[in-house]
Amino acid sequence: MDTIDGSDLYAPSYYSEYNSPTPVINAFANFIKSKKFDGTFFNYYEVFDIYLYKSPLHQSFLVNDANSTYKIDIWNNAQDITKIDGLNVLKYPTKLARTPY
Numbered sequence: 001m002d003t004i005d006g007s008d009l010y011a012p013s014y015y016s017e018y019n020s021p022t023p024v025i026n027a028f029a030n031f032i033k034s035k036k037f038d039g040t041f042f043n044y045y046e047v048f049d050i051y052l053y054k055s056p057l058h059q060s061f062l063v064n065d066a067n068s069t070y071k072i073d074i075w076n077n078a079q080d081i082t083k084i085d086g087l088n089v090l091k092y093p094t095k096l097a098r099t100p101y
Helices: 021-035
Strands: 002-005 042-050 055-064 069-076 084-091
Touching (some): 021 084
Antiparallel strands (some): 055 069
16 A cells, blocks of 8 residues: 655655555555545546556546545456555645546
8 A cells, every 4th residue: 555645745655565455454444534535436447457567457536535636546466356456545736626537
């Protein structure tokens, strides 16, 4: 799990690796609860067999809280796409407008 603040190139990010799914699921669930997102995700897309990271499925979407937009990327396991290999959360410096595309 990797978190990045896109508004400050020098801001510390948080990176962690887990041997089992429970800690990453708990960390992500606690993050989601703490942000109080205003509605559902938007600008969802899927990329298959991305060359930057050996993942058969990469899912990406945006969510807004009261002041900011967050991009969440999910990198699925190469052998079993029902499992997650990576999770990135990027905070944008401003709140982006929700769009239908």
